[in-house]
Amino acid sequence: MSGQGSTEGIVIAIDGPSGSGKSSTSKGVAKARGLRYLDTGAMYRALTWWMLDNGVDVHDPAAVAAAVERPVIEMGTDPASPTISVDGRDVAVEIRTKEVTGNVSAVSAVPEARALLVRTQRAVIDAARRESAGIVVEGRDITTVVAPEAPVKLFLTASAEARAQRRSREIHTGDVAATQADLARRDRLDSSRAHSPLKRTADATELDTTGMTLDEVIALVVTLVDEAAATVRG
Numbered sequence: 558m559s560g561q562g563s564t565e566g567i568v569i570a571i572d573g574p575s576g577s578g579k580s581s582t583s584k585g586v587a588k589a590r591g592l593r594y595l596d597t598g599a600m601y602r603a604l605t606w607w608m609l610d611n612g613v614d615v616h617d618p619a620a621v622a623a624a625v626e627r628p629v630i631e632m633g634t635d636p637a638s639p640t641i642s643v644d645g646r647d648v649a650v651e652i653r654t655k656e657v658t659g660n661v662s663a664v665s666a667v668p669e670a671r672a673l674l675v676r677t678q679r680a681v682i683d684a685a686r687r688e689s690a691g692i693v694v695e696g697r698d699i700t701t702v703v704a705p706e707a708p709v710k711l712f713l714t715a716s717a718e719a720r721a722q723r724r725s726r727e728i729h730t731g732d733v734a735a736t737q738a739d740l741a742r743r744d745r746l747d748s749s750r751a752h753s754p755l756k757r758t759a760d761a762t763e764l765d766t767t768g769m770t771l772d773e774v775i776a777l778v779v780t781l782v783d784e785a786a787a788t789v790r791g
């Protein structure tokens with residue numbers, strides 16, 4: 558709940574390229590305004606982890622499509638401690654490996670995988686709204702496919718250099734050039750796939766965070782949420 562209006566049932570949709578700050582910003586905003594938080598990238602990662610763990614050839618779209626219904630992926634939406642599990646196993650660490658990161662774009666390009674996860678994401682949003690909770694949802698197709706009617710739609714960006722610096726600090730590597738190449742590869746794949754590619758629509762507010770601190774970005778987005786809450790609820 559904000560001082561500016563009610564955030565009950567509000568949906569905040571945030572997309573952007575890898576390392577632009579979607580997760581950190583979304584969690585910070587959700588904590589500041591008592592909202593739920595959904596990391597949809599974690600869901601694609603969890604599906605990818607399961608495929609790899611079960612010997613599915615992730616570069617064979619038909620094999621991925623045939624297996625998508627098998628794992629049960631569940632998410633916890635508390636921004637202070639978001640959770641992700643597959644068949645009851647906590648996979649928060651496993652989904653962040655290099656192997657998963659290197660293969661997740663292939664799995665997320667498969668239409669059957671997207672259809673299933675989009676359905677699950679909409680169910681999470683609907684459940685939050687039934688409980689009168691607002692929710693911040695972040696990923697690559699939230700503003701375009703998952704929640705195009707959201708009253709706050711943001712496209713977060715930062716320069717390739719800034720994103721590589723941030724991610725390199727996070728994973729404690731001095732090889733910023735290699736990190737930048739990894740981010741560029743994933744962005745290229747995620748933006749060029751046939752189904753639900755990452756793209757900014759005209760009605761999403763672009764926020765270039767290069768040169769901004771995380772706290773500054775969170776404060777700015779909280780302001781946008783408060784404005785939307787005041788408008789939506791009168």
Ligand SMILES: Nc1ncnc2c1ncn2[C@@H]1O[C@H](COP(=O)(O)OP(=O)(O)OP(=O)(O)O)[C@@H](O)[C@H]1O
Pocket residue numbers: 573574575576577578579580581582598723724726727766769770771772774
């Ligand atoms: N404005 C900022 N200034 C400095 N560092 C930032 C800023 N925003 C995010 N970061 C840091 O950059 C790193 C990447 O941020 P984050 O994981 O939130 O990005 P993301 O867009 O969710 O990435 P991905 O799509 O790859 O999951 C994190 O270490 C985070 O703390």
Ligand SMILES: Nc1ccn([C@H]2C[C@H](O)[C@@H](COP(=O)(O)O)O2)c(=O)n1
Pocket residue numbers: 575597598599601602661662665695696697698699743747
């Ligand atoms: N809505 C989404 C969210 C994520 N993906 C894919 C593409 C990303 O490279 C990958 C991992 O996401 P991250 O953890 O880096 O946010 O998942 C997608 O296609 N759609």
